[in-house]
Amino acid sequence: MTHSLTIRRPDDWHLHLRDGAMLQAVLPETARHFARAIIMPNLVPPIVTGDHAAAYRERILAALPDDMTFEPLMTLYLTEDTDPTDVAAAHATGLIRAVKLYPAGATTNSSSGVRDFDKVRPVLEKMAEIGLPLCVHGEVTEAEIDIFDREAVFIDRVLDPIRKTTPGLRVVMEHITTSNGVDYVKANEKDLGATITTHHLIINRNHILVGGIKPHYYCLPVAKREEHRLALLTAATSGDARFFLGTDSAPHTDSNKEMACGCAGCFTATNTMSLLAEMFERADALEKLEAFTSLNGPAFYRLPANEETITLTKGDEVVYPAKIESGDGPVTVFDPGFPLHWRVA
Numbered sequence: 001m002t003h004s005l006t007i008r009r010p011d012d013w014h015l016h017l018r019d020g021a022m023l024q025a026v027l028p029e030t031a032r033h034f035a036r037a038i039i040m041p042n043l044v045p046p047i048v049t050g051d052h053a054a055a056y057r058e059r060i061l062a063a064l065p066d067d068m069t070f071e072p073l074m075t076l077y078l079t080e081d082t083d084p085t086d087v088a089a090a091h092a093t094g095l096i097r098a099v100k101l102y103p104a105g106a107t108t109n110s111s112s113g114v115r116d117f118d119k120v121r122p123v124l125e126k127m128a129e130i131g132l133p134l135c136v137h138g139e140v141t142e143a144e145i146d147i148f149d150r151e152a153v154f155i156d157r158v159l160d161p162i163r164k165t166t167p168g169l170r171v172v173m174e175h176i177t178t179s180n181g182v183d184y185v186k187a188n189e190k191d192l193g194a195t196i197t198t199h200h201l202i203i204n205r206n207h208i209l210v211g212g213i214k215p216h217y218y219c220l221p222v223a224k225r226e227e228h229r230l231a232l233l234t235a236a237t238s239g240d241a242r243f244f245l246g247t248d249s250a251p252h253t254d255s256n257k258e259m260a261c262g263c264a265g266c267f268t269a270t271n272t273m274s275l276l277a278e279m280f281e282r283a284d285a286l287e288k289l290e291a292f293t294s295l296n297g298p299a300f301y302r303l304p305a306n307e308e309t310i311t312l313t314k315g316d317e318v319v320y321p322a323k324i325e326s327g328d329g330p331v332t333v334f335d336p337g338f339p340l341h342w343r344v345a
């Protein structure tokens with residue numbers, strides 16, 4: 001039995017750091033283990049220009065504790081007014097690594113997102129030309145579509161048409177939650193990858209709803225049936241280079257989660273590596289953990305894998321805080337409902 005595992009230092013290909021007091025509180029939780037992260041641009045107001053991204057990057061670096069190293073990989077929030085020239089310029093200097101597509105109204109702070117996909121065609125064409133990936137929150141927003149079907153319908157009605165009309169566009173399907181997402185990625189050899197979150201490997205929709213509503217398990221896209229969780233676990237532990245970790249660690253204060261209309265998002269930055277080691281061990285796939293957390297993502301983003309390593313060891317139960325404090329109030333750390341024994345040494 002393996003009790004120690006050394007892997008290249010991981011990266012997080014989908015992360016919410018927020019700003020101000022919350023940024024200050026959550027950044028060390030990620031930087032403790034992760035070398036780099038793709039930083040989501042859904043602030044209020046969103047990060048829509050290269051200038052915004054440069055200023056936000058400086059705020060992140062200023063919030064980083066002196067004894068930590070971490071590289072924020074910036075993104076721009078795609079709107080119907082996004083200027084292809086600004087995108088290309090921010091990409092040319094290495095400032096941004098992706099552009100993020102939120103269908104308007106799909107998730108937290110997405111009201112400035114895209115309503116008419118034809119309006120963003122010039123940006124997408126420019127991105128295809130320069131090889132800049134599009135990260136996609138893949139859910140339709142039509143009121144008549146059941147929330148549990150929104151990812152599958154998005155693939156058919158929005159994503160596949162966009163990919164067909166924009167050949168060469170490199171796409172990351174963010175936080176996939178269904179076997180439909182897994183199958184779509186597998187059916188497309190080129191220019192397509194997907195991030196999978198830590199929590200979607202662990203919970204299904206029963207965890208949210210059975211025995212009382214659990215606001216800290218509510219995120220978007222919402223967790224689906226068990227068969228979908230199993231499809232995600234199989235994809236993540238397969239070693240297939242098209243699947244990589246994007247935690248989607250999304251802090252909200254407890255007062256914003258535990259209310260009549262609670263915010264969507266699970267905060268997993270603190271214990272993600274312990275959670276993943278546990279899930280990969282249960283799947284008898286610890287040897288595939290490094291591909292998922294540390295190799296497949298850099299390969300997709302055409303960046304070198306990290307040279308540093310981390311060592312995970314298995315031992316006594318891992319003690320982690322139930323909540324972290326932020327200047328805005330406490331933030332509950334994702335609790336899988338079972339004890340963890342793997343820790344980063």
Ligand SMILES: NC(=O)N[C@@H](CC(=O)O)C(=O)O
Pocket residue numbers: 016042107108109137218219220221248250251264265266
């Ligand atoms: N995943 C979530 O449930 N929430 C994210 C937004 C997102 O990634 O969709 C957030 O910003 O809180």
Ligand SMILES: [Zn+2]
Pocket residue numbers: 107137174175220221
């Ligand atoms: Zn999202």
Ligand SMILES: [Zn+2]
Pocket residue numbers: 014015016040248250
């Ligand atoms: Zn997210």
